[in-house]
Amino acid sequence: MSSGSIEWVTVLSPLPTGPLTVGVTELGVATVQFTPESVPDGAPRCAEPHRVAQVRDRFAAYFAGAARELALPVDWRLTNGPHRVVLETLYRTVPCGETVTYGRLAQRSGVFEGVAQSPGLAARTVGQMMGANPLAVLVPCHRVVAADGLGGFGNGRVALDVKRWLLTLEGWLAPTLDWDGPS
Structure with missing residues (x-):
């Protein structure tokens, strides 16, 4: 993964919207989408097992009430x-x-x-x-x-x-x- 690309991880969620799609980079989470259709067609999936596990585990702990914060690094690239x-x-x-x-x-x-x-x-x-x-x-x-x-x-x-x-x-x-x- 280059620092310029966003790769996607699907995260199960108990929210009324269903699963989340999380855009990650080498720097951290760059975006969280409530609707999978908002992710561009053909967008690359994150293939780094550690990064995928970290994102899924932190969201799972938060949604289960076991963690008060997500404690994931943030990549602010989509804001200014x-x-x-x-x-x-x-x-x-x-x-x-x-x-x-x-x-x-x-x-x-x-x-x-x-x-x-x-x-x-x-x-x-x-x-x-x-x-x-x-x-x-x-x-x-x-x-x-x-x-x-x-x-x-x-x-x-x-x-x-x-x-x-x-x-x-x-x-x-x-x-x-x-x-x-x-x-």
């Missing part, structure tokens, strides 16, 4: 500029079991300082950045919530169910009667 600053701030400052509002993450990142816009616009911009997070789950955009509730998560009902599932796994939301995750 303010988007990267906001994602790195989220990654560094919001641990498992905690959440942050869109507006607070905007403030914390410093990206919007000195920019003539309302706090609401900064919060909405952060929401759009979370929707474009190429490192979902690993860089925990599910931990970013609205000031008055969960907020969004991707498109549609299934995406919001994924956010609820992850926040329940991490102990931020209480399990409901239909919770199908680890106890």
Whole structure:
């Protein structure tokens, strides 16, 4: 594998979306996709057994509730500029079991300082950045919530169910009667 290429690993997941596809490089995880069809046709599969096992084992431990963080190296190549600053701030400052509002993450990142816009616009911009997070789950955009509730998560009902599932796994939301995750 050259440091410039992304290779793919399929990871089983209990999420409502099913298996994840994880793009890895020599530097770490570059992308996590909820839908296998988002991986380009003919994209190379990761053939390094150690790397495949590491990615699958860490996700399995996290989804089983045995690990609070994925603890995988991150390759930030698919992010840049303010988007990267906001994602790195989220990654560094919001641990498992905690959440942050869109507006607070905007403030914390410093990206919007000195920019003539309302706090609401900064919060909405952060929401759009979370929707474009190429490192979902690993860089925990599910931990970013609205000031008055969960907020969004991707498109549609299934995406919001994924956010609820992850926040329940991490102990931020209480399990409901239909919770199908680890106890």
